[in-house]
Amino acid sequence: MKAFVLEQGELKLRDVPEPKVGKGEVVVSLKVAGLNRRDLYIKNRWGNKEEALVLGSDGAGVVEDVGEGVEHLSVGDEVIINPALRWDKNSDAPPEGFDILGMPDDGTLAEKIAISAKQVEKKPDYLSWEEAGVLALAALTGYRALVTKGNVQKGQTVFIPGAGSGVATYIIQFAKALGARVIVTSRSAEKREQALKIGADLAIDTNSDWKKELADETIDLVIDSIGRATFNKSLQVLKQGGRIVIFGATTEDTVDFNLRDFFYSQYQLFGSTMGSREELRELIALMEKEKIKPVVGHTFKLEDIQDAFDFLEVNSQFGKIAIKIS
Template identity: 55%
Template sequence: MNALVHKEQKGLTGLVYTQFDEVAPKPGEVRIKLVTSGLNHRDLFVMERHQPTDPPLIIGSDGAGIVEALGEGVDNVNVGDEVIINPGLGWKEKSDGPPEGFEILGLPFHGTFAEKVTVPAENAVPKPAYLSWEEAGVMSLAALTAYRALFTRGRLKEHQKVLIPGIGSGVATFLLQFAKAVNAEVYVTSRSAEKGQRAKELGAVQAINSNDDWSAQLNNQKMDLVIESVGAATFNKSLDQLRTGGTIVTFGASAGDRIEFDLRKFFYGQYSFFGSTMGSSEEFTEMIQFTEKHQIRPIVDKMFELHQFKGAFERLNNAEQFGKIGFRISSESH
C-alpha cells in the first residue's frame, strides 16, 4: 500500500511517500481502508520525537474509512461499515488524566497517513451519517481535544464568556463551534484580520488583534474561561483577561513551552489552572453525540492528495490554515 513513512532523518526531511506492507489485524483488531485522514500539529512533533534509529513509522492520527478485515473475536463492527477512528489508545473511562500506557495513533503505532490502517476494534466508531468523508476524516483528535478542554476541564456553562487565543487551528475552530452550541459568549484573538472575520461569521462576539492591547480591545471585560493553546507568547495576556475565580485550560504550546507568571496575582485572583490532552473513549462518545445533536461540521481548510504531503505540512507549519487540513486517500467506493 502507499503510505507516508518517517525514517532515517528527523523532521519533515525524513518523511517519504512510499510502498509499505499492509498489517493484518490481530485478535480484537480491524483493518480499515482509509478514505480521508487529517493533519494535526502532533504530526510535526512526532517527526521530531521519532528517531532515525527507530523502525520506519507511518505517522498520522485522524482518519475515516471502510472496514475491510476483522481480527478474531471482533463483533462490534462488520466488514463494509463506515467508521471514524478514535486515535486514543488505552483510555476508556473519563478521568482526571489518562492511565499508564495511554498512547495516540501515529506514534509508537502506525497511523493513518496510508491507504489502510489496523486499529483495535473499539477504536472504529460508526461514522456520523451527516458528515462528508472529508469532514469525518479530519475530526477526531481536534474535536476530542476541544471537547475535553472546554467541558470536562473548563466546565463551560451557558452564557459564560470564553476567550480562545489564536483562532484558526483545527482545535480552536471546534472550541468556537462547541462553545456557541451551548450559548456561550465567545471572544477570539488572531494576528490575521481575515481569520478574525471568519471567526465572527461563525458566531464569535469579538475578534481582537493579538498584537495590540487585549484588555483595551475587550473594554476590560473579564472572561469566565480561557482556553490556551498558543503558549508562552500569549499565556500572560490570557491570564490578564480572567475574572476573579476564573479558569484557564491549556493543551498546547506551539509558541513556547516555558512561562513566568506572577504567582501572587494568581492566588489573589483565585484562578483555576488545568492542563488537558486529548480525552477518553467515553468523552469521544460524548463528543460524537454532542456534534450530532448540534449538527456541528468540522471547518475543512484544504484537502491534499497523500503524495502532496509537503504542501500540506508547509501550510500547517506556516499557520496559514483556518480549520483542518486533510488528505484524500481513496474514493468512497467499496
C-alpha cells in the same frame, strides 16, 4: 500499499506491507486522514530510527476486515478512527499505557490501518469523508478542554487566543452549542472574519491591547494553546476566580508569572491532553444533535502530502487539513 512514513530522519511516501487483522482488531480502508501539528513535531522526537513509522492520527474509512471477537462492527461499516489509544473512561488524567496514534503505533497516513476495534466509532452520516477524516484528534482535545476541564456553563464567556487552529474551530462551535459567548484573537483579519462566520461573537487582533478591547467583557474561561506569548496576557483579562485551561504550547513551553497575583485573584489553572473514548462519544452526540461540522480549510491528495506538510508549517490555514487517501 502506499504510506507516508518517517524513516531514518526522512519523510517519504513509499510502499509498505498491508496490515493483517488480529484478534479484537479491524482493518480499515482509509478514505481521508487528517494532518496535525503533532505530525510536524514527531520528526524531532522519532529521530533517526531505522524502522519506518507511518504518521497520522486522524482518519475515516470503511471496515475491510474484522478480527476474532469483534461483534459490534461489520465489513462495510463507515467509521472514524479514535487516536486516543487505551483511554476508555473519562478520568482526571490519561491512564497508564495511553498513547496517541501515529507514534509509536503506525498511524493513518496510509491506504489501510489495522487497529483495535475499541478505537473505532461509527461515522456520523451527515459528515463528508473530508469532515469525518479530520474529526477526532482536534475535536476531542477541544471538547475535553472546554467541557471536562473548563466546565463551561450556559451564559459564560470563553476567550480563545488564536482563532485559526483546528482545535479552536471546534471549541468555538461547541461553546456556542452549549450557550456560551465566545471571543477569539488572531493577527489575521481573514481568520477573524472566518471565526465570526462559524459562531464567534467577537474577534480581536492578537496584537491589540486586550485589557482595553475587553474592558466591558467578563471572561469566565480562557482556553490557551499558545503558551508563553499569551499566558500572562490571558491572565490579565480573566475574571477573578476564573479558569484557564492549557492544552498546548506552540510558543515557548516555560512561562513566568506572578504567584502572588495569581493566588490573590483565586485563578484556577488546568492542564488538558486529548480525551477518552467516553468523551469522544459525548462530543459526537453533541455534533449530531447540533449538526456541527468540522472546518476543513484545505484538502491535499496523498501523493502531494509533502506540499501539505509545507503548508501546515507556514501556519496560514484556518481549520483542518485533510489528506485524500482514496
